[in-house]
Amino acid sequence: MTYARIAGTGSYLPENVVTNHDLEKTMDTSDEWIRERTGIKRRHIAADDETTSSMGLEAARRAMEMAGVGADDIDLIVVGTATPDKIFPATACIIQRQLGVKGSPAFDVSAACSGFVYGLDLANRYIQTGGARTAVVIGSETLSRIVDWSDRGTAILFGDGAGAVVLQAADEPGILSSHIHADGQYETLLHVEQGVSVGFDVTKAGGAFVKMEGNAVFRRAVATFDLMARETVADLDGHLDDIDWFIPHQANMRIIKAAAKKLEMPMERVIATVDEHANTSGASIPLALDQVVRSGKVKRGDVLLFAAFGGGFTWGTAMVKF
Numbered sequence: 290m291t292y293a294r295i296a297g298t299g300s301y302l303p304e305n306v307v308t309n310h311d312l313e314k315t316m317d318t319s320d321e322w323i324r325e326r327t328g329i330k331r332r333h334i335a336a337d338d339e340t341t342s343s344m345g346l347e348a349a350r351r352a353m354e355m356a357g358v359g360a361d362d363i364d365l366i367v368v369g370t371a372t373p374d375k376i377f378p379a380t381a382c383i384i385q386r387q388l389g390v391k392g393s394p395a396f397d398v399s400a401a402c403s404g405f406v407y408g409l410d411l412a413n414r415y416i417q418t419g420g421a422r423t424a425v426v427i428g429s430e431t432l433s434r435i436v437d438w439s440d441r442g443t444a445i446l447f448g449d450g451a452g453a454v455v456l457q458a459a460d461e462p463g464i465l466s467s468h469i470h471a472d473g474q475y476e477t478l479l480h481v482e483q484g485v486s487v488g489f490d491v492t493k494a495g496g497a498f499v500k501m502e503g504n505a506v507f508r509r510a511v512a513t514f515d516l517m518a519r520e521t522v523a524d525l526d527g528h529l530d531d532i533d534w535f536i537p538h539q540a541n542m543r544i545i546k547a548a549a550k551k552l553e554m555p556m557e558r559v560i561a562t563v564d565e566h567a568n569t570s571g572a573s574i575p576l577a578l579d580q581v582v583r584s585g586k587v588k589r590g591d592v593l594l595f596a597a598f599g600g601g602f603t604w605g606t607a608m609v610k611f
């Protein structure tokens with residue numbers, strides 16, 4: 290039996306940091322309100338010349354360096370993103386060229402905040418079935434480009450950044466289990482109304498911006514974390530203590546705390562970077578992972594649980610022996 294293991298992690302954050310106090314100057318909000326309702330203190334915002342591919346590329350290079358692999362080793366590239374560089378080609382193809390990888394499949398996964406976990410699930414299955422031996426899975430977002438900076442209800446929530454992992458075939462797991470799901474009936478609770486086929490006109494009222502019914506999204510997110518907790522408990526035969534670190538999608542501190550409670554996970558074992566990065570959608574889990582790997586908090590052999598929830602709605606988990 291072939292398994293997949295994480296051989297390296299990497300991340301990238303734009304240099305430009307925007308604090309809650311900075312936002313106070315441009316919209317009717319306050320640092321206190323944002324911290325109380327979301328736990329967010331600051332976010333990184335991409336410069337004009339930074340793109341989803343440029344950030345994803347840097348994160349991938351760092352993950353490949355940690356894994357000790359080169360371009361010739363890579364036989365699959367998957368990018369989870371809701372903010373691709375272009376309508377086509379896929380951001381994964383742009384990164385593939387820049388990495389100097391030749392001939393591997395390279396594609397994007399559109400699953401909003403669950404994009405990375407979707408990509409990890411796919412790459413794991415590719416490796417398990419012999420379709421690839423070394424894959425790069427990236428989550429990268431320039432959400433600042435689809436945020437309405439005049440809407441205090443959404444603008445305060447999001448940030449830009451990228452994270453990546455190198456997955457490699459191994460004799461022992463690795464990825465212990467993964468599950469991905471979707472329920473399209475909630476499309477309009479969290480979406481960008483415009484697009485190619487429905488028409489793309491940024492001058493139209495509302496523009497091409499994230500629209501969200503915050504309270505409803507909050508309730509669905511918490512309920513869905515409950516479902517994910519149950520699936521995880523079933524995988525573990527009830528042995529939740531086997532999880533060393535819970536790394537949830539970094540949407541909002543209140544959602545993270547509610548999710549931890551469902552999993553009966555003490556906050557000391559929960560990784561939260563939302564205060565520093567805000568919600569970076571598909572990038573949030575690999576970005577948080579890389580930070581705690583490089584800081585030494587997460588060590589080889591630790592068991593990690595990733596859990597994501599996002600627009601679609603989509604959601605998914607991966608349990609990983611690091």
Ligand code: ACO
Nearest residue numbers: 318319322326402441442445503504506507510540541598
């Ligand atoms: N600053 C100050 N006041 C604000 C702000 C702001 N930035 N935004 C809203 N308000 C006001 C509202 O206008 C409202 O005022 P009113 O009572 O006079 O009408 C009041 O604050 C309360 O508004 P609510 O929307 O009820 O505030 P709530 O406590 O629900 O917090 C929030 C809003 C933070 C968006 C919350 O609903 C939430 O976290 N939702 C989940 C959304 C999320 O995380 N989405 C990310 C994408 S999905 C994902 O990644 C999982």
